Amino acid sequence: QKEVEQDPGPLSVPEGAIVSLNCTYSNSAFQYFMWYRQYSRKGPELLMYTYSSGNKEDGRFTAQVDKSSKYISLFIRDSQPSDSATYLCAMSAGLMNTGFQKLVFGTGTRLLVSP
């Protein structure tokens, strides 16, 4: 079993829809949670960064963490065709024995928003 599970999709929605993207994880030590957006043939771009449980909102994006269920979500309101990309979740447990953080990524969910 992978530490981080993410449905690869594709998830197809019409423009204006609310999108829900999710990841589950098995390592209860994870406490930092990130969402990255990756356009085709480009590097990942950091969208949201949250610590521990709760919600964080940034414009049309809301990140939600439920540590009791080991489940994180990214909601996109009023989705646009320009939101079409792969969304990667990533998480870390804090400082490792190296003294540094180490990110574990999901496989990514491909989102397609049609006009």
Add this chain to the structure above:
Amino acid sequence: EAEVAQSPRYKITEKSQAVAFWCDPISGHATLYWYRQILGQGPELLVQFQDESVVDDSQLPKDRFSAERLKGVDSTLKIQPAELGDSAMYLCASSPRDSTNEQFFGPGTRLTVL
């Protein structure tokens, strides 16, 4: 806006040849990472530097891969000899010294080994 630079963007090589990738992190970022991303998967860490020192290379196939960051700024990742299974996107990322969870990625180098 500050960005991570990588070159080349694309590289096609034959198996058993040597290849090298270059990365210039965001100015002032002490931590530099090299990741490998196979199509349809998430990035996997190959090596992490803090300044010029390696802090994690546990997933780097050291029989064929090497990485250096001699002056603690830009970095080079080398593969010698390349194998068919090395075909992937090689991503470089950097982060500030005090916030290593916030990693900023470059555009990547797409490697194809024939």
